[in-house]
Amino acid sequence: MAPTVLGAKQVSKRFGALAVLDRVDFHVQEGEAIGIVGPNGAGKTTLMNVLSGTLTPSDGHVELLGEDVTASSAADRCHRGLSKTHQIPLPFLGMTVFENIYVAASHGAALTGEAGYELTYESLKLCGMLAIANRKAETIGLLDRKRLELARALATRPKILLLDEIGGGLTDAETSELVETIRELRRRGISIVWIEHIVHVLLQVVERLICMDAGRIIADGEPIAVMKDKAVVEAYLGRTPE
């Protein structure tokens, strides 16, 4: 079996009395593509934030490439090879698209000057953003902002990429373009963890599906089997009367 590149061990996150994550165990193998589904408020985004280092877990450990990174900062995890895109795109608004990506290349991947420009160019090209590279980030639309999130994450040279609803709010045509890009990333050996509500989009890329509900993982496995799982159906549709 391929080695584990990212793992959550008994991770809990509480906000006051509210347990958003409840002893979650979660592992990603090298090169794997995992989809995460679940109703709103299931704790999907919180799990991603705990993994990426934006949130500190209340309990439990996060492991990245064989090392305990529970106490390390998001920046440190980024240098080790973990990157994430936001559900609601958050570009650096005062910078151009190019600068947005270059900042990631020069800090995340630590490539400056010529090498940094090349990586920036490559990331822009992969995400189809070359034509708007010199526009201010505040002037671009939603699809381009989502692409920017992806390109910026790529420019950090990630080994593991966390995608938080990157398809949300896009049309089918726009989504399928993004799916194509994400498939290409998989071919390059990047492990992917992808939260998405639109399951049929997820299924075009992932080979393993996880369903979360109320801060717990309630199903984990082959996508079709997970979607048919009784607990999953109940989480989405409520309990069927006997």
Place this chain on the structure above:
Amino acid sequence: MLSNLIQAVFLGGYYAMVACGLSFMFSVMRIINLAHGSLAILSAYLLYVLAQKFNINPFLGLLIVVPVMATLGWILQRYLLDRSAKGGELLPVLTTFGIAIVLDNLMFQRFGADTRSLAPYIGDLSWASYALPGGLFVGKLQILVLMTVIVVIGALQLFLKKTQLGRSIRATAMDPDTAGLVGIDAKRATAAATAIAMATVALAGAFLGMRATFEPYSGTPQLLAAFEATVIGGIGSLWGTLAGGIILAIAQTLGASVHPQGFLLGGHLAFLIVLFFRLHRNRDAILTWLRVRTA
């Protein structure tokens, strides 16, 4: 009148010199550094001690004081402001208020209530002037201050735009969490930003000491002028701060021409008018912000 206006522009340059560090810190860390004025006075005292005890010319003294203040800024951000920022937005501001009180009183304890000046240590620069046609006189030191602030602001802008560290500071200012996700060490970026702000404070303190006298509690009026210049110029805009400083000085000069006691009042009025229009224009945004806060 023309002479007064020209003097006002130069005075504005001095205000901008004091204000640019305040404006810079606010735009990056969202901290209003209430110790800003006191730190400028501290720099002036450091230069004074170097000049008096070791016979070091204040301009040469800056070679020592600028790095010292920058280091102090780094330490301040890393070990005080960063930590207090965890307690909410207001805590760092209170922390800087505390630093101001401690600094003022330490300086009072060490140097007493006597007023000091760096003017005796810079030859004739503090009073020498160029005669312009039309009977106008412009002080050499004033020209030096205005030129320095233009160079400092220009250099800061270039630094923010063109350098690796500058970009990381800009990214952190825009969104510290996202900056972390792309591998930027936000703590390092903010510490560097404070160090830079303190380097400009050292310059401001030097010019303060050269053009006038100072005593341990002179920091607060400096802070006030810097704050007004920053707000008038638009917070976060460095060239705006220069414009703000000049507008403030012109308003003070106009105030003084109306009534001998109107100097400060004119400046405060200009500040209040600009503040009122800013608040009015952003009324909706502010109301929404308040609603979110109190919800």
